[in-house]
Amino acid sequence: MAIAEVTVIPIGTGSTSLSAYVADMQRVLDTQSNITVQLTPMSTIIEGDIADVLRAIHALHESPFQAGAGRVSTSIKIDDRRDHPTSAQYKLDSVREKLSNGTSATTAKPQ
Template sequence: MPLLEISIIPIGTNSTSFSSEVTSVVKKIEEKGLTYKLTPTSTVIEGEIDQLWDIARDMHQKAFSVGPDRIVTNISIDHRTDKQMDMKHQVDTVEKDLE
């Protein structure tokens, strides 16, 4: 299953905090039933490619609701077609190699 890593940076806000906006976006991800993992600087989401494009667009547009005039959105998509892949498998593979 494809993976999307997304990081959204609002520019020109009155606050350095963005956690409430992240919380509202995570609720949308959960409503769609997608698997996700928060990191300190981004969110990784697992889903079908169309779902990932849709949620990335929603997250980008939602970021404007807090008032900034500029948003920088960084997206990375890992889409493998030769075999099944998911977040858990990728992490488990690396952790197993560390043993």
């Protein structure tokens, strides 16, 4: 499963406010299949098969253009781990576990 962090920035909108664009993009994501989405204050996390994730990112990138933006800048980070199933929640739980039991990078076993 791929986990992507996506930030889409509409440029040339005539306003410093982007929340209406973000709301439109979340509506676009609601129409995408086979993905899990988590909105954060600074980006959106998308989980799923890499093909589904990339299709969703393409739809996100197009959304501000459909709303009148003259330019769009999209930043993408993808973690595509195939050695075992993973998720954004798994990654958070792993860090929290290490925090609670005192594990550090020097004492942790590679996963």
